[in-house]
Structures are given as structure tokens and as C-alpha cells.
Amino acid sequence: DGGITQSPKYLFRKEGQNVTLSCEQNLNHDAMYWYRQDPGQGLRLIYYSQIVNDFQKGDIAEGYSVSREKKESFPLTVTSAQKNPTAFYLCASSMGQDSNQPQHFGDGTRLSIL
């Protein structure tokens, strides 16, 4: 079955540590996205990528970094510069621009501070 796989489901970060969240898709989608979800705030876009080796900052990119070396993969690194990383992180993918296809979501990773 085609879909988006996020791992791990739960992740804990120590102070000063960088952690990486994995996102893999086998939908052959060009575009991929990372969102942060906090209670009562909906989804906020962190980064997105429309094509391999290219990505753009979203609304809350500070303290995060991404890479897009393969079409299927879009890992997100939460750096030590992100002072409030506790949240639910969602990865999504879509056919991309010039498309009327919606975004499809993974099941998320919950990140907490130790």
C-alpha cells in the first residue's frame, strides 16, 4: 500500500541535543512538507520541498533543518536552537504545484523533552 511512514512514533530529546525525525513516502509525490502541531494552534508549516535537492522555509523554520536528497525521503532535524520542541510533528506529501491533488499525511511523531 502506498503511504507516508514517519518514525519513530515517540522521541525524547535531552537538552542541547539534535534529533532527527524520519519521513518516507512511496506515493511518488514530488512535494513533501513538515508541520508542527500544538494544542489549540492547528498546523504550522516548518519546511517544504517541491523537488529533490531543494526546499523552502515555512512559517516557523527557526531551530529546524531539513534535507531532500531522495524523492522518497524528507528528514527533519530539530536542533538545540529550538527551545520549545515539545510538539506533534506531521509529515505530508502531495503531487506538488500545478496540481489539484491534496496533501497526504503520515501518522506523526511526538517529541518530548527529557
Added chain:
Amino acid sequence: AQSVTQPDIHITVSEGASLELRCNYSYGATPYLFWYVQSPGQGLQLLLKYFSGDTLVQGIKGFEAEFKRSQSSFNLRKPSVHWSDAAEYFCAVGAPYNTDKLIFGTGTRLQVFP
């Protein structure tokens, strides 16, 4: 820039009752509109979408939504709610053929009593 408002943070209905979840958007032209549902600890699942044409759109799980240009609204409805519909519902708006930058509402949490 587009924006979306979901005025109701929390709605409680009895099983078998009808449901309407409100969504108002702000956009200069006719946007792309989406409703997603999220069960606890899960990702978002697309319920339905509106791009153009018939203003009443049918989705999965017996949901429908009506686009009303005059009211800038895209309310979600279901004639008879089931206990399994308890979840959080998100409305999202995007620019036509540029669904990279979806703007999500803050969500409405639906509780269903037997």
C-alpha cells in the same frame, strides 16, 4: 494572504444527531478548500475537497460540505453522527494550483455522547 477560521473549538453532540462544523475563509478569489479529520495520536485524513463546480461536495464517511461564496464559508455536515466520528476536524484553504501553502484552521474537537 489567505486565512481560515473555525469558530467552534469544541462541539458535543449525541449519537444520531446531525452535525455542522463551521469554517470561514479569507481569500481574494475562489480558493481550494479542504476538510481533514484527525483521530488522537494520528495523522490527518482527507474527508473532502472543493476546487470548483458544484458547491455541494460529498466526502468519505458520510460527510458533505457546502461552499458558499457569499458567506466565505465551507461548513462540514453530517446528517447522523456515529460515536466513531469523535475526533478533531480541520478546515484548510489553499490557492488554486498551489496547494503547497495550505493554511489550516485551529480545529474543532467533536465529542459524541451515546
